[in-house]
Each structure stands twice: as structure tokens, then as C-alpha cells.
Amino acid sequence: MDLIDSEPVEVAIVKGETPKENLLNGIEKLGGISKYINNGDQVFIKFNLTLPCGFPTNTNFDVIETIVKACKKAGAKKVYLGSFPFKGVTIKAISDILGLKKYFESVEGELAFLDNSNYFYMKGFDSKKLKVIKNRSFSKVEVNNKTFIVPKVILDSDKFISVNQVNVDPLFKLRLSLLSSYSIIPNRFQEILKKGENFQSNDQYKQDLISNIIDVFSIKKPNLVINDLFYVLENAGPFIYKDSNLTKTGIMVLGNDAVAVDAVTSKIMNLDIKKSDLILKAEEKGLGLADLSKIKIIGENIKNIDLIIKKCAKKLDEIKLQNFSIKTGNLCSGCFKQAYHLLNLMKTNMTKDLKYITPNNSFLIGDDPPDPNNISKDNIILFGDCAISSTRKKKFKVIIKESKKKRKYKANKKLLKLSGCPPDIFKCIKLLLNFYGKRDLPMLNLYSETVASYTPEKITKKLRIWEVG
Numbered sequence: 489m490d491l492i493d494s495e496p497v498e499v500a501i502v503k504g505e506t507p508k509e510n511l512l513n514g515i516e517k518l519g520g521i522s523k524y525i526n527n528g529d530q531v532f533i534k535f536n537l538t539l540p541c542g543f544p545t546n547t548n549f550d551v552i553e554t555i556v557k558a559c560k561k562a563g564a565k566k567v568y569l570g571s572f573p574f575k576g577v578t579i580k581a582i583s584d585i586l587g588l589k590k591y592f593e594s595v596e597g598e599l600a601f602l603d604n605s606n607y608f609y610m611k612g613f614d615s616k617k618l619k620v621i622k623n624r625s626f627s628k629v630e631v632n633n634k635t636f637i638v639p640k641v642i643l644d645s646d647k648f649i650s651v652n653q654v655n656v657d658p659l660f661k662l663r664l665s666l667l668s669s670y671s672i673i674p675n676r677f678q679e680i681l682k683k684g685e686n687f688q689s690n691d692q693y694k695q696d697l698i699s700n701i702i703d704v705f706s707i708k709k710p711n712l713v714i715n716d717l718f719y720v721l722e723n724a725g726p727f728i729y730k731d732s733n734l735t736k737t738g739i740m741v742l743g744n745d746a747v748a749v750d751a752v753t754s755k756i757m758n759l760d761i762k763k764s765d766l767i768l769k770a771e772e773k774g775l776g777l778a779d780l781s782k783i784k785i786i787g788e789n790i791k792n793i794d795l796i797i798k799k800c801a802k803k804l805d806e807i808k809l810q811n812f813s814i815k816t817g818n819l820c821s822g823c824f825k826q827a828y829h830l831l832n833l834m835k836t837n838m839t840k841d842l843k844y845i846t847p848n849n850s851f852l853i854g855d856d857p858p859d860p861n862n863i864s865k866d867n868i869i870l871f872g873d874c875a876i877s878s879t880r881k882k883k884f885k886v887i888i889k890e891s892k893k894k895r896k897y898k899a900n901k902k903l904l905k906l907s908g909c910p911p912d913i914f915k916c917i918k919l920l921l922n923f924y925g926k927r928d929l930p931m932l933n934l935y936s937e938t939v940a941s942y943t944p945e946k947i948t949k950k951l952r953i954w955e956v957g
């Protein structure tokens with residue numbers, strides 16, 4: 489932070505043959521790693537660790553290895569690496585599947601189990617011991633009257649480096665370093681809770697999310713920020729979905745100010761900085777520089793780079809699922825984001841299932857969504873509390889059976905409610921399997937079993953007990 493406050497804001501744009509070459513070249517252009525790391529420093533490297541999928545959902549390991557080795561060469565006494573994964577997933581589960589702990593040890597780094605999941609399988613933890621470890625691992629930090637729990641290993645490190653794999657993002661168009669910084673706090677504290685009458689109509693979800701991301705970012709600004717866009721998951725991204733596409737740009741952007749690095753990255757990726765709420769808000773709060781004319785840009789000429797990246801679908805009905813109609817009412821960013829991922833997950837993991845389930849399925853989302861195509865025949869999925877409450881009196885909730893003598897009213901059994909504000913994706917998958925039956929969704933069942941193998945119920949409980957899930 490001292491460096492950012494006293495040094496000019498510098499951003500390097502580098503282009504090369506490999507990510508490793510780019511990183512070394514970029515650091516050199518910025519003055520060498522010793523400008524950032526001193527002898528004896530404890531370094532924390534924040535990287536992307538979302539799911540046990542590897543690169544490019546997570547950060548490229550070639551890049552991680554290169555930066556760890558550079559820090560060690562500069563004299564760092566300890567290099568920790570970490571991030572909080574996707575909700576319900578532990579760091580230990582990802583580490584076990586990808587062999588991360590051993591791998592980082594082999595390059596002289598250390599995986600930080602920020603969620604304490606390395607303790608989850610140990611026996612003999614009474615509440616006293618648990619409290620001691622929790623107190624030892626986390627600090628409470630107050631920002632703008634909000635309390636965040638932050639791992640002490642991050643707060644106590646002398647230097648903080650952010651290595652962000654750039655992919656497209658359904659809410660913010662691109663996953664840049666400001667957005668990535670949000671996962672230095674546990675999932676529980678990342679969640680946006682519904683409050684106020686106009687939560688949906690004002691898109692309060694997104695406003696609160698932006699405000700929280702900025703507050704968390706302000707807790708510990710990185711000394712060195714790397715946006716790795718050598719490869720980018722475009723189109724459906726940011727995870728590996730059926731319609732995601734890996735595109736090679738050969739470019740990396742790095743510097744000493746996250747806001748500036750994100751602003752330069754946005755510019756070369758054709759994103760209007762004036763429309764980026766996150767970057768503008770961070771600049772407004774004095775957390776960095778977004779004015780390109782004031783940033784010292786070195787390396788490639790920014791005017792010569794014009795990357796055309798296919799962004800995520802702006803509307804949910806652009807995600808085409810066989811035998812599914814998507815009916816959208818007024819919705820906020822919370823349901824949009826969750827439904828975006830659920831629909832892409834279904835498209836990716838249910839290709840064959842979707843082909844053979846009954847032809848009429850309607851997915852209703854948001855406040856006051858349009859009616860299903862065929863009220864009496866459709867399977868109807870109501871996604872989110874707004875869709876559930878606003879359709880309470882709709883005709884399709886009831887099936888009328890007429891006979892000569894009387895008329896009978898029955899609750900429509902072809903109706904599935906996916907509650908939540910917004911709903912949880914893993915819970916939605918379980919409810920979909922119950923509704924259609926495992927026999928009709930063998931592919932989704934296989935996916936669900938795979939997820940369950942690394943998110944077993946007892947571990948989900950532990951995440952809650954340890955207050956990180």
C-alpha cells in the first residue's frame with residue numbers, strides 16, 4: 489500500500505508467446521520484482537479458486553508458479569496462496585482433487601486453507617478448541633458500518649499480490665481484479681441479503697454487491713495486480729459451459745494499482761469504463777486511478793490493441809435449452825446471475841436429458857412473469873421468491889377437472905418452486921432431480937453425484953459451524 493500511495497501509477501501491457509514469458513516480461517517492465525518484494529517479506533497471493541475444474545475457471549498454474557518463484561527469488565520468506573471457493577465447496581476438496589497442496593509445496597509456496605477445511609476431518613474438536621482456531625484465523629474488520637471477517641494470514645502479510653484469470657462475467661461483463669478481490673472473505677459474508685420494499689425494482693442486489701466489493705477491496709489493496717487475459721473464457725463463460733469458448737489473446741496487464749489495471753484491461757477489451765460501476769465507484773472512493781490519461785502505461789501501445797471478446801448473454805432467453813421456454817418478469821441482478829449459471833449448467837450437463845424430457849417446460853422467473861405456453865400441459869418451474877409470490881393467484885396454479893355434475897379444483901402437480909432470494913444453485917439441482925426423477929435425468933444425476941462427492945452433507949454442516957459457508 490505504501491508503494492501505491494507514494495509511487496506513480498504504472499500499468500504494463502505485455503504480449504508474448506506464453507503466459508510465463510508475459511509475466512516475467514511485465515514484471516521487468518515495471519522495474520523488477522524487487523521493487524515489490526523485500527527480503528524476508530511474507531507474501532499472500534490471491535488467485536482464482538472457484539471449483540475443482542482447473543484452468544481457466546481458476547488461475548493458470550503456470551502463472552502462479554512463475555510468480556511464486558519470482559517472490560522467492562526476491563527473498564520472500566513465506567509465500568501463501570489462497571481464495572474462498574464457490575459456495576458449499578471447501579478448499580480442501582479442491583486441493584485433494586487437483587493436488588494443490590503438494591503442487592504449491594513443490595514450488596515453495598503454501599496453500600492457505602482460509603476456510604479451515606484442513607481441520608474438518610480431524611476429530612476431537614470441542615467448541616472451545618474451535619473458537620480458539622477461529623479467533624486465531626480471522627479478524628473482524630469494520631468498513632462503513634459493516635463487519636467483515638477476513639483471514640489473518642491476508643491481513644498480516646507484508647505484501648499482497650492479486651493474480652486474476654480474466655473471463656467474461658454475466659453481471660460485470662468481465663471478471664477483473666476488483667471483482668476477484670471479493671473472495672478474500674468467506675461466502676457467508678459475500679451474500680447479499682434482501683432488505684427494503686424496493687429491493688427488486690431498484691436492483692438493490694447489485695448496488696449492495698458493488699458497495700460490498702469496494703469495501704472489501706479497501707481492507708487490503710494489493711501491491712501488485714495481474715490481469716491474465718492470455719487466454720479468456722468468452723461467450724457463456726466464466727466457468728466451463730457448453731457455450732463457453734477459450735480464446736487466445738496472448739496479453740497480460742499488470743501494475744501497482746488494481747483500479748488502473750482494471751481500467752486498462754477494460755479499455756483493450758472494448759468495455760466502456762464509464763459504464764463500469766465497479767471501476768467508477770472504486771475511483772470515486774479514492775481507491776485507485778481509472779483516468780487513462782493519468783496512468784503511466786508501458787509496453788504495448790494501448791491504441792493498437794482492440795480485442796473483440798464475446799460477452800455473456802444479456803437476457804436469459806438467449807440461453808437456448810431444448811424443450812424449455814424461459815419466461816422473464818421483472819428481475820434483479822441476484823436472480824439473473826443465479827439463473828444464468830443454473831441454465832448454463834443445465835445446458836452443459838443435461839444435453840441428453842433435455843432431449844427426452846416432456847416437450848413442454850416453462851421456466852418462470854422474476855416478478856409477474858408471463859404465463860407458461862400451455863397452462864395444462866407444461867411442467868412449470870418457478871425460479872426465485874418473486875416468481876413464486878407474484879404468481880400465487882395465477883390460473884396455472886390450479887387444474888380444473890370438469891364432469892357433468894361438478895367441477896373439481898386440484899393443485900397443479902406439474903409445478904416446481906425453486907425458492908430463495910436468489911435461489912441456491914446446488915439446491916436447485918437437487919430439487920430438479922426430485923421433480924423430474926433421476927430416471928429421466930441421468931446426466932444431471934451423474935453431475936449431482938459428482939458434486940456431492942466433494943460437497944457431502946457433513947462437510948456443508950462444518951462450513952456452517954466454522955462460519956465460513
Ligand code: SF4
Pocket residue numbers: 682687688693818819820821822823824854855872873874875908909910
Ligand atoms: S427473488 Fe430474485 S428477482 Fe426477486 S428480489 Fe430476490 S433476487 Fe431479486
